[in-house]
Amino acid sequence: MQAVDSSTTNLAGVSLSATSESDVIGALHNILARSRVIISADLETPYSCRSYPINRSVTKCELDQPRISAVIKERQEQLDAALHEISDLERVMDGINNLYRQLIEKKDGITHSMNLHKRLVSGIWRLPTEVLSHIFVHCFPETSHISPPSKTLAPMLLTRVCRRWREIAVGMPRLWCRLRLYSSEVDNRCWESIAFCYDLWLKRSRGLPLSLEVWCRSDDSNTRLRSFIQPYINQISSLSLHFSPLTNWPELMFENLSALQELIVCAYNDSKMPQIAQSVSQLPLTMRSLKITFPVLSLHGFSAFTPLLARLTHIEVAIYQMNAVPDMLVLCPNLSSLTILTGVKQQMRVSRPITHQPSILTHRS
Incomplete structure (x- = not known):
């Protein structure tokens, strides 16, 4: 057993220079x-x-x-x-x-x-790196995107177990391809810390296609966030945008998205739809999937996304009336999957024949 502090002396008649x-x-x-x-x-x-x-x-x-x-x-x-x-x-x-x-x-x-x-x-320590890598992929939470501060969830949790697990997790680019980003008003020091965390995460993706979920909360912070993701703009294959009613539509987010294949929009402001449709219609030819979870669209609002609709293969959209579906299909000749979101149970009535490629039609109330 180690001795007590040698600087203490004369303890009740006992010297503490080597006291046990x-x-x-x-x-x-x-x-x-x-x-x-x-x-x-x-x-x-x-x-x-x-x-x-x-x-x-x-x-x-x-x-x-x-x-x-x-x-x-x-x-x-x-x-x-x-x-x-x-x-x-x-x-x-x-x-x-x-x-x-x-x-x-x-x-x-x-x-x-x-x-x-x-x-x-232990048995798990002796597992080959390839097997551990396969297990790590299945450790992801059910949520589609992950926030970097989530130290209790994979992949950040995997980097905190031991040195070997950290090396394996950091060396797996596919673990770092999904990210949720928030654009909110913070001071410069706080933003530098957040940006460092985001940047470290995205660098680990090593050029693989990225799936980003962006929550736009203020115009100034949207511009700052756009500047941050600029170095990774050609990696973005899936982009999910959520913005508040008081926030302008972030048009800058759509510039140079040369690899974009999927776009998800949740806009809590009906008046922004014409501006959204104009921006979305200018997306690259790689675009194949469009999801608009809010607001609920009419046939007129849906048709505003032409000519993008002609090359889409998957659409998920909320509409007012199921009767608009046949006309929607006419606008989407290459469609293979269509998911309709409605607030009430409705039946689709077809008043005229429609010729279309084989498709999967899903109705979710």
Whole structure:
């Protein structure tokens, strides 16, 4: 066992230059034995307030002054002894606290060493990197996108288990291709910290296609966020945009999206739809999937996305009336999957024949 702090000396008659826990315990026993004498001492005298009559004459007190002075001297000696014992006890307590800290550190070291050696003989430690990589892929949460601060979820959680797991996780670009970004008003220092976290995450994707979910909350922060993702703009294959009613449509987000294949829009402002349709219609030829979860569209609002509709293969959209579906299909000749979101159960009535490629039609209320 390690010695206590060597700077502490003269502990109840025991030098602490090389004091062990047994010396501290022995000193504590000595202090307790001496302190019992002080604690058990009777402090009552004929002159105590509880026993000395108040109506005694002053003359009597003057005659007893020698005895009272002797009592005061005795009390001073008892006080000095009590203070000395308190001082010694404080030194012992410091030694005990020091020993306690050393034991806690020793316990932590033993636990760490034991866990390390347990891992060396465990089955999962012996798994090949390829097998662990496959397991890591299945550790992702059900949510479609991940926020970097989520240290309790994969892939960040995987980097905190051990050095080997961290090296494997960081070396797997596919683990770092999905990310949720928030554009909110923060000071420059806070934004630098957030941007560093985002940038570290996206760099680990190593050029693989990215799926980003962007929550637009203010115009100024949207511009700052757009500048941040600019180096990765050619990697974005899936983009999900959510913006509040008070936020302008972030047109800058649609510039140079040369690899975009899927767009998801959730706009809480009907008046923005013409502007949205104009921006979306200018997306590259790689665009194949469009999802508009809000607002609910009419046939006129849906047709505003022409000519993009002609090359889409998947559409998910909320509409007012199921009767508009046949006309929607006419606008989408290459469609292979259509998901309709409605707030009420409706039936589709077809008043005229429609020729279309084989498609999958899904109706979700």
